[in-house]
Amino acid sequence: MAEHPSAGDVHVNMPLTNISVAYIQDASVFIADQAFPNIPVMKQSDRYYVYSRADFNRDEMKERAPGTESAGGGYDLDNTPTYFAPVNAYHKDVSDQVRSNADSPLNMDRDATIFVTQKALIRRERTFAARLDAANWAHSKTGVGVNPQTNEFLQWNDANSTPIENIRDAKTLVLESTGFEPNRLVLAKRVYDALVDHPDIVDRVKYGQTPGAPATVNANALAQLFEVERVLVSRAVYNAGGKGSSYSSSASKEDSSFIMGPDAVLIYTTPTPGLLVPSAGYTFSWNGFMGASAFGSRIKRFRMEHLESDRIEVQMAYDQKVVASDLGYVFADAVAVPTAS
Numbered sequence: 001m002a003e004h005p006s007a008g009d010v011h012v013n014m015p016l017t018n019i020s021v022a023y024i025q026d027a028s029v030f031i032a033d034q035a036f037p038n039i040p041v042m043k044q045s046d047r048y049y050v051y052s053r054a055d056f057n058r059d060e061m062k063e064r065a066p067g068t069e070s071a072g073g074g075y076d077l078d079n080t081p082t083y084f085a086p087v088n089a090y091h092k093d094v095s096d097q098v099r100s101n102a103d104s105p106l107n108m109d110r111d112a113t114i115f116v117t118q119k120a121l122i123r124r125e126r127t128f129a130a131r132l133d134a135a136n137w138a139h140s141k142t143g144v145g146v147n148p149q150t151n152e153f154l155q156w157n158d159a160n161s162t163p164i165e166n167i168r169d170a171k172t173l174v175l176e177s178t179g180f181e182p183n184r185l186v187l188a189k190r191v192y193d194a195l196v197d198h199p200d201i202v203d204r205v206k207y208g209q210t211p212g213a214p215a216t217v218n219a220n221a222l223a224q225l226f227e228v229e230r231v232l233v234s235r236a237v238y239n240a241g242g243k244g245s246s247y248s249s250s251a252s253k254e255d256s257s258f259i260m261g262p263d264a265v266l267i268y269t270t271p272t273p274g275l276l277v278p279s280a281g282y283t284f285s286w287n288g289f290m291g292a293s294a295f296g297s298r299i300k301r302f303r304m305e306h307l308e309s310d311r312i313e314v315q316m317a318y319d320q321k322v323v324a325s326d327l328g329y330v331f332a333d334a335v336a337v338p339t340a341s
Contacts, residue, residue, distance in 0.1 A: 029235035030121045032128035035186055036281035036320050037273040038295060042288035044317065045084040051276065052076035057179060083319040085286040085296060090119045091313035093304060112312040113299060120297060120314045122259070125236045127320050129260045131281060132186065132330065136322045137265075139173060140330040141166075156264075157194040157335040164200055167226050170266050170329040178326050180278060182266035183229040185222070191264050192233045194335045195222060229271075234260035264331040268324075280327035286317035 055075035062071040092112040099108045134140035143155035154161040167185070175181040187195070195201055196217040205221050219231040241253030267280035285296030292298045297316040304311045322328070 025118065025121070025236055027121065030125045031186065031232040031234050031236075032125050032320065033283060033295070034230070034232055035184055035267060035269060036128065036131075036283045037269060037279060038283045038285055039273055040287040040294045040296075041083070041085065041284050042286075044087075044286050044289065045082060047079055047082050048323070050078040050081055050323075052078070053178065053278075081323070083282075083284040083321055085284055085317045085319045087286075087289070087315055087317045088120070088123055089313060089315035090116050090123075091311050092116050093307060093309040093311050095307065095309040097308070099310075109301070109310070109312065116299065116312055116314040120316050122236065122238045124316065124318065124320075125234070125259050126238065127318075129234070131320055131322055132260065132263060132265050134263075134330040134332045136325060137328040137330050138326040139170065139328065140332055141170075143331060143333040143335065145336055153331065155334060155336050156191065156198060159199050161198070162200070163195060163198060164204075164225065166331065167264075167266065170331070171227070174266065174268070174327060174329055178268075178278075178324075180268045180327055182268045182280075182327070182329065184267045184269045185226055185228045185231045186260075186265040186267065187231060187233050188260040188262050188264070188334070189233060189235050189258055190262050190337060191334045192219070192222075192231075201225060228266075234258065236260075262333055262335050262337050264334045266329040266331075268327040278324050278327060280324050281320065281322045284319045284321065289317050292317065 052075050055073075058073075060071055060073050064070050092115050094108045094112050102108055134142070141151050141153050144152045145155055145158070148154050153166050156163045156166075171182050201217055201222070204225055205217055219233055223229065223231045236259045237256050238259050239254060239256045241255035243253075268278070269281075270277045270279040273279065273282065283295075285294060286292060287294050287296055289296065290298070292315075295316070296318045297314065300311075300313045300315075302311055302313070303309075
């Protein structure tokens with residue numbers, strides 16, 4: 001005989017107030033603004049000046065004889081380069097009915113704000129990743145699995161590869177051709193994983209281990225080994241799958257992958273953006289647009305009365321631009337991506 005009352009009669013399942021599941025990526029996995037310094041601009045589009053590096057690096061000083069003029073000259077100035085910061089936007093509507101019926105711990109306005117902010121960060125990171133394509137830079141090599149030829153190198157997941165020498169040679173080439181040595185190394189997560197396990201790199205750091213403190217290879221160790229100020233690892237992911245016809249999770253398609261491809265990019269990034277300061281790339285953020293932040297972004301909440309909803313909207317206006325292609329070096333396909341099982 002069944003027991004009465006049953007467990008279902010005395011307890012109605014309620015949402016837990018101290019736990020929920022949301023796949024929200026931490027802001028630290030997005031590296032775009034750490035690689036391309038942010039430049040707040042008042043206008044959506046404008047020009048900027050490019051000084052002739054060749055003129056500045058030429059040796060033209062001469063010995064001056066008594067009573068004669070000094071040697072002199074000048075430099076070319078190009079004012080034709082431009083930026084344009086399009087406005088990107090996304091919103092989430094919170095209806096009055098949904099808000100009124102929401103159980104704890106749901107906070108519809110908070111959740112919507114986090115949701116749209118995540119969309120903005122993903123868009124900004126994908127824009128940055130597109131700028132890292134080898135076609136945008138003056139120097140590049142492509143990784144291959146066997147027998148590298150001219151402008152190729154052995155992919156770094158191979159124990160016989162030489163990432164230390166590859167990166168050193170690339171830094172020297174950029175320095176010799178520009179006078180500036182790359183100070184940032186941008187790595188895809190799979191490339192980072194291959195480097196921290198590479199036998200040549202592990203061998204370089206293992207002598208620093210002590211009992212109870214084994215030698216570890218991390219981003220800081222790689223920065224010291226490669227003699228760059230920072231190693232930036234892109235860990236952000238995005239879903240290329242489309243949304244289904246309903247709001248159930250089963251209706252959403254999952255096709256997730258890292259935003260940055262399996263590449264490594266050496267760049268020179270200035271620590272002090274300003275006049276007469278070179279940098280591989282800049283992020284021109286339109287902060288003159290109706291109260292936008294220094295990063296060209298703002299989040300609005302406003303009433304959509306005809307929908308009986310409040311709209312949470314984010315917009316971001318920026319142009320991530322390669323402004324000195326010769327200050328970068330791309331190692332395309334630096335590792336072989338494993339085939340999904």
